[in-house]
Amino acid sequence: MVKAIKYTEEDLIALLRSGDESAFSYLYDNYSGALFNIILKIINNHELGEEILQEAFVKIWNNFSTYDSSKGRLFTWMVNITRNLAIDTLRSKSFKKESKTQSSENAVSNVSNSVNESNRFDSLGLRKQVGFLKEDQKQIIDLAYFEGYTHNEISKKLGIPMGTVKTRMRSAISELKKILQL
Amino acid sequence: MNKEDIISSGLLELYAMGISSPEETREVEQYLQQFPELKQELNEIEISLEKYAQANAVEPSASVKEKLFKQVFPGSPEGEGKAARVIPIQSNNRTSSFPYYKLIAAASVLLLIISAVLNFNFYQKYHKADAQLQIAQQKMEQQQKSNQAMTQDLDVVTNKYAQPVLLKGTPNAPDAVAKIFWMKNTGEVYINPTNLPNAPAGKQYQLWGIVDGKPVDGGMITTEKGTFHIQKMKSFGKAEAFAITLEKAGGSPTPTMDQMVVIAKM
Numbered sequence: 306m307v308k309a310i311k312y313t314e315e316d317l318i319a320l321l322r323s324g325d326e327s328a329f330s331y332l333y334d335n336y337s338g339a340l341f342n343i344i345l346k347i348i349n350n351h352e353l354g355e356e357i358l359q360e361a362f363v364k365i366w367n368n369f370s371t372y373d374s375s376k377g378r379l380f381t382w383m384v385n386i387t388r389n390l391a392i393d394t395l396r397s398k399s400f401k402k403e404s405k406t407q408s409s410e411n412a413v414s415n416v417s418n419s420v421n422e423s424n425r426f427d428s429l430g431l432r433k434q435v436g437f438l439k440e441d442q443k444q445i446i447d448l449a450y451f452e453g454y455t456h457n458e459i460s461k462k463l464g465i466p467m468g469t470v471k472t473r474m475r476s477a478i479s480e481l482k483k484i485l486q487l
Numbered sequence: 488m489n490k491e492d493i494i495s496s497g498l499l500e501l502y503a504m505g506i507s508s509p510e511e512t513r514e515v516e517q518y519l520q521q522f523p524e525l526k527q528e529l530n531e532i533e534i535s536l537e538k539y540a541q542a543n544a545v546e547p548s549a550s551v552k553e554k555l556f557k558q559v560f561p562g563s564p565e566g567e568g569k570a571a572r573v574i575p576i577q578s579n580n581r582t583s584s585f586p587y588y589k590l591i592a593a594a595s596v597l598l599l600i601i602s603a604v605l606n607f608n609f610y611q612k613y614h615k616a617d618a619q620l621q622i623a624q625q626k627m628e629q630q631q632k633s634n635q636a637m638t639q640d641l642d643v644v645t646n647k648y649a650q651p652v653l654l655k656g657t658p659n660a661p662d663a664v665a666k667i668f669w670m671k672n673t674g675e676v677y678i679n680p681t682n683l684p685n686a687p688a689g690k691q692y693q694l695w696g697i698v699d700g701k702p703v704d705g706g707m708i709t710t711e712k713g714t715f716h717i718q719k720m721k722s723f724g725k726a727e728a729f730a731i732t733l734e735k736a737g738g739s740p741t742p743t744m745d746q747m748v749v750i751a752k753m
Contacts, residue, residue, distance in 0.1 A: 326560055345545055358551055377529065380531040387506040388539045450539070474504075482531060
C-alpha cells in the first residue's frame with residue numbers, strides 16, 4: 306500500500322526531530338533502497354547487508370539530533386552514516402573470516418531478484434536517465450559515492466593523476482545534473 | 488578563494504560525496520557560511536547524486552523494516568507484536584457530584600466552534616488555491632497555443648518547396664511589408680503579416696493574386712494583436728503578382744486599387 310504523502314525535506318526533518326514514527330517510516334520507505342544498494346556495493350552479501358541497513362537506520366534515528374541541515378542535505382548525511390558502517394564491517398576481522406565461507410553466487414542471485422516495486426521514486430525513469438552517463442563517469446561516481454573510495458585511492462585504482470580524478474568527477478556530476486535537468 | 492573559484496575547484500563535489508578530507512570538509516563548511524549562495528550549488532550537486540543513488544536502488548526484504556521498527560519502537564503495538572495491555576474500565580462512580588454531561592456539552596460546543604473556524608479557513612485557502620490553479624491552467628493553454636502556432640510558422644518557413652515572395656510597401660504605406668510563402672508543389676499560399684500596420688476599425692486586409700491580368704481574391708488577413716502568425720490563404724496554381732489592399736471588413740469582390748498597401752510582381 307503506497308500512501309500518496311510526500312513530505313518536503315524541511316517538513317520531514319522537522320517531523321523526525323519531533324520523533325514522529327510515521328515520518329521515520331516514510332524515510333525508510335523512500336531511502337532504504339538507495340542506501341541498501343550502497344551497502345551491497347561495499348559488502349557483497351545480502352544477509353549481512355540487511356543487518357547493516359537495519360543498524361544504519363537505528364543510528365540515523367538515534368543520532369538524528371546531530372544532523373545539521375546547514376551542512377548539507379539529509380540524504381547526504383544518511384549516506385555517510387551508512388557507508389561508514391558498511392566500510393567498518395568490511396574491515397572488521399569477523400567479516401573477513403565469514404566472507405571466506407560465504408558463497409558469492411548466492412549473494413548475487415539474492416540481489417538480482419529483489420526488484421523494487423514499492424519505491425516511490427520513479428526508479429525506472431531515473432535508471433533510464435542515468436544510463437546516459439558514460440561508463441568512465443559512472444565508474445568514478447560509483448567508486449567515490451557508493452564505495453567511499455578517497456580521492457587518492459581512486460587515482461591509484463584507475464591509474465590516473467589526482468587532478469584528473471577531480472576534473473573527471475566534476476564533469477561527471479555536471480553531466481548528471483544536465484541529464485537530470487537540474 | 489572567491490565563489491567561482493570554489494565552484495570550479497571540485498571541492499563541493501568531493502564534499503557532497505562525503506570523500507573530502509577533514510581539512511577540506513572544514514574548508515567547505517566555512518565557505519558555506521561565508522557565501523550562502525554556495526548552498527544552492529551544493530544542493531544541486533547533492534540532489535543529482537541523490538537521484539543517481541535512487542536510480543540504483545535495491546529493495547531490501549520486507550523483514551528488515553519489521554525488525555527495525557521492533558527495535559526502534561518497542562512500545563508501539565505494531566512494534567512488539569504482543570497483545571496490547573488491557574486497561575480495565577473503571578466503574579463509574581455515580582455519586583460523583585461533577586456533572587460530566589455538562590463538561591461534554593461544553594466540549595462539544597467548543598469543538599464545533601473550532602471546526603467552524605477551521606472550515607472557514609480551509610474554504611478560503613481552497614478558493615485561493617483553486618483560483619491560482621485556474622490562472623496557471625489558462626497560462627498553460629495560452630502557452631500551448633502560441634507554441635503550436637509557432638511550430639506551424641516554422642513548418643511553413645522551413646518547407647523545402649516554399650518560395651518566399653516579399654511584398655513591398657506602396658506609396659500608400661511605405662513602411663508596410665508582407666511576406667508570402669508560395670508552395671511550389673501544391674500552390675498553397677501562406678502569408679506572414681507581421682509587418683503590416685494594424686487595420687483600422689471596420690477595415691481588413693485582403694490578398695489578391697493577379698492571374699492572367701485579373702485580380703483574384705486570395706482571402707482575408709487577420710492583423711489583430713496577438714495573432715501575428717503565418718496564415719494560410721487561398722491556393723494559386725499560377726499568378727503574375729500578389730497584392731494586398733485595405734478593404735471593408737469581410738472583403739470586397741474586386742480590389743480597391745487606391746487602397747493597395749503592398750505588392751510584388753513575380
